[in-house]
Amino acid sequence: MHAFDVLRDPVRRRILELLSEEDHAAGEVAAVIEREFSITQAAVSQHLKVLRESGFATVRIDGARRIYAVDADPLQDVDAWLERFRRFWEPKLDALETEIARGRRKRP
Amino acid sequence: MHAFDVLRDPVRRRILELLSEEDHAAGEVAAVIEREFSITQAAVSQHLKVLRESGFATVRIDGARRIYAVDADPLQDVDAWLERFRRFWEPKLDALETEIARGRRKRP
């Protein structure tokens, strides 16, 4: 499933926002999403599965709970795809600034 | 139609890539897409309509031809949404670097 297919769904975007703040158990995510979107626990679990299988989230087990965390790799792919359009809104940058802006600079 | 709904389709993404290089007449876009994706002119025209109506492209008329160009506003929205995830892959930046990286610095 392509990154944009995953991000297309507003529920999945909201879950990623939640996970970007801090890691959450599946039940915590479900509680928020059920309230905000009026969907069931099963539906949230299916969205978590999509996020897992598409590489947007990782899970670790904590007793009976599953703790979800963001895996940013596919988001970084999206960011890279946007690269070619940035010149439409970013002011012209000199070479050094461009390196910094892209986060490619080697740091000590 | 939300930006991610638009970007979900690979044909539309490819059209935007073409338009990012330079403006193109609808027929030029259609020629490339028909070849690369084996779909009809009608299908390409429908995708161009989606791009127009969702604000990703603008059109100007040149005789019987319609010249399409990128409008980056919705792409910038996507870029802004990604903001909260950048800390997952960007090295820590000091304040000035961060401003530069975000392109917010006032320039002379």
Place this chain on the structure above:
DNA sequence: TCCGGATATAAGTAATACCTTATATTAGGA
């Protein structure tokens, strides 16, 4: 070892997205 809480999966359904073919619209040249 049995039970309850937490989570995932299965099966089915309804809406939607994207395609096709056919046709309409519009502009410029003979």
Place this chain on the structure above:
DNA sequence: TCCTAATATAAGGTATTACTTATATCCGGA
């Protein structure tokens, strides 16, 4: 004015997606 090229729209079929309810799995504590 008529013809053709360029482009858009209409109508309809099909696959996919996101939901529902029902059930399975897994873990820790009594």
